[in-house]
Amino acid sequence: DSGVTQTPKHLITATGQRVTLRCSPRSGDLSVYWYQQSLDQGLQFLIQYYNGEERAKGNILERFSAQQFPDLHSELNLSSLELGDSALYFCASSGLLSGEQYFGPGTRLTVT
Amino acid sequence: QQQVKQSPQSLIVQKGGISIINCAYENTAFDYFPWYQQFPGKGPALLIAIRPDVSEKKEGRFTISFNKSAKQFSLHIMDSQPGDSATYFCAAGVRDTGRRALTFGSGTRLQVQP
Numbered sequence: 401d402s403g404v405t406q407t408p409k410h411l412i413t414a415t416g417q418r419v420t421l422r423c424s425p426r427s428g429d430l431s432v433y434w435y436q437q438s439l440d441q442g443l444q445f446l447i448q449y450y451n452g453e454e455r456a457k458g459n460i461l462e463r464f465s466a467q468q469f470p471d472l473h474s475e476l477n478l479s480s481l482e483l484g485d486s487a488l489y490f491c492a493s494s495g496l497l498s499g500e501q502y503f504g505p506g507t508r509l510t511v512t
Numbered sequence: 513q514q515q516v517k518q519s520p521q522s523l524i525v526q527k528g529g530i531s532i533i534n535c536a537y538e539n540t541a542f543d544y545f546p547w548y549q550q551f552p553g554k555g556p557a558l559l560i561a562i563r564p565d566v567s568e569k570k571e572g573r574f575t576i577s578f579n580k581s582a583k584q585f586s587l588h589i590m591d592s593q594p595g596d597s598a599t600y601f602c603a604a605g606v607r608d609t610g611r612r613a614l615t616f617g618s619g620t621r622l623q624v625q626p
Binding site for chain 2: 499501
């Protein structure tokens with residue numbers, strides 16, 4: 401158990417809908433990262449937050465957005481969902497000094 | 513643009529054998545190279561990591577070898593066990609900045625036969 405929690409575990413929704421994925425980092429970790437894992441694209445970095453502020457952006461679509469709250473949990477919002485958005489979405493967290501990223505169990509999103 | 517190339521895509525090893533997975537990177541700014549192990553239905557788990565100021569790091573049966581001039585690094589699993597059967601990902605990142613996004617290889621599915 402990495403100490404990173406993600407909810408929900410599974411999510412099934414229809415095209416055009418909007419969903420919110422939630423992540424709680426390990427105790428004491430200030431950085432949160434979101435990654436997407438799909439069969440054709442592998443593990444892709446989406447976005448990083450550090451203590452509430454956006455720190456780095458990767459291959460994140462404009463339909464996707466994220467935020468980190470004062471209690472350090474983070475949410476990834478996916479809107480206008482398409483079939484191609486079906487994937488595993490992982491959250492990871494890291495401490496200030498080590499930088500080692502620990503991944504949560506993921507949310508499996510299925511868009512039908 | 514794939515910045516971290518991983519091979520082989522799949523690997524079958526007999527119990528007790530050595531599993532070797534290779535990765536190559538392009539971005540010379542990378543200074544942090546972790547390996548992750550992922551079991552089906554689980555998130556990637558950090559296995560071992562290395563920085564480019566050392567050429568080798570060993571933790572138990574797992575060893576990372578690093579060749580900075582060739583921009584290559586590899587994972588060796590000694591005395592491979594059926595419980596090691598999983599997908600392994602190499603990754604690279606720039607550790608000493610506030611931006612620590614990891615670039616992952618495409619993964620190697622390892623099967624250790626009893």
